[in-house]
Amino acid sequence: MFTNLSVTAQADGSPSASVTLTSPATNALYVPLNLVINGAPTVVLTEPSSGQRVMEGDSIRAVAQISDDLDEAANLTLAWSVTDAQGRTVLTAGNEPVFNITDLPAGYYVVEVQVTDRFGASSSTARDFEYTLLDTDGDWSSTCSSDTWFDPETGASCGPNxxxxxxxxxxxxxxxxxxxxxxxxxxxxxxxxxxxVLDCPEGVTSWLTEDQDDDGDGVPDGTEGVSGDGESNDVNALVVVLVLVVVAVGLFFMRLRGGSGGTPLTLDERHL
Ligand SMILES: [Ca+2]
Ligand SMILES: [Ca+2]
Ligand SMILES: [Ca+2]
Ligand SMILES: [Ca+2]
Known part of the structure; x- marks a missing residue:
């Protein structure tokens, strides 16, 4: 005889089911056990879109939307991975619904997320995306020739850096x-x-600050008058010499003219 009898049924990948019989037992020969069949979670990637392109240096988001028949979403476990075109795993991430993908070189990639419920059932989904070469000025347009990396529309060099x-x-x-x-x-x-000089085109900003002493000689540009002073100093010196020569010649002729109607000039004076 027994007072209580517990019967538990266990199936891999599903929650267990149990029933307790109390003595005096009924004369039932069959005891029903309701074993719930566990379904695998569902997962959808809402980002990125298939084939989405992003430029080197930028990031791209992968976002998983998950659900399950028995578990709350909070009880599901996610695991992320990114593989390159050769199938090598280049990035992984843990149990987060959003995976911020950064720092990848140009190339084709696949991001995959696997979701697992508390009973070990799992499912996964994947999406391809592309990292493109860095193009800082954004002139890698449809009119940019990939043969010459020249854009006849703008008349300038173009393309990725x-x-x-x-x-x-x-x-x-x-x-x-x-x-x-x-x-x-x-x-x-x-x-x-x-x-x-710091001169930004319209709509552009810079982290740089303009140098107030372009040649780094300790004298601010404003005090020096003209920046990059080596050449300008030479010009200034030349002007001073020319002025002195003109003055000297002028004095010489004035003395000559003054001397013609008066006292004859001495040899030393004529050669002044
Ligand atoms: Ca430049
Ligand atoms: Ca460019
Ligand atoms: Ca520049
Ligand atoms: Ca400088």
Whole structure:
């Protein structure tokens, strides 16, 4: 005889079911056990869209929408991974509904999310996306030739930075531009990372500050009069010499003229 009898049924991947019989037992020969069949979670990626493109340096979001027949969404576990075109896993992330994907080089990728419920049933979904080459000035347009990386519409070099010869479109080629990614600045005479001139195109801002001492000699540009003083000083010196010569010649002829009607000039005076 027994007073209580518990019967439990267990099935892999589903919650267990149990029933308790109390003595005196009924004379039932069959005891029903309702075993619930567990379904796998459902998961949908609402972002990114298939084939979505993002430029190097930017980020792209992957967002999972999840649900389950028995579990609350909060009880589901997510696992993220990103694989490259060769199938290598390049990024992973944990149990978050949103995965912020950053710092990938140009190429084709697939982001996959796997969702698992409390009973171990899981499902997954994936989406492809592309990281494109960095194009700082955004001139990699439909009119930009990928043969010459020149845009006949604008008459300028174009394309992603690795091909574009003027990455910030300020008219100074990268090789001559001390700030090749900042269209507000070009020259830095003393190489202190502050530009000689800071002049931004309309709608553009810069983190740089204009150098108040372009040649770095400790004398502010305003006090020096003209920046980059080496050349201007030479010009100033030349002007002073010329003025002195003119004055000397003028004095010489004045003495000559004055001497013609009066006392004859001495040899020393004529050669003054
Ligand atoms: Ca460009
Ligand atoms: Ca430039
Ligand atoms: Ca520049
Ligand atoms: Ca400077």
């Amino acid at each position: 690795i091909y574009d010869e003027d990455d910030d479109n300020d008219g100074f080629s990268d090789s001559r531009d001390a700030f090749p990614l900042d269209p507000c600045a070009q020259k830095d005479t003393d190489g202190d990372t502050q530009p000689d």
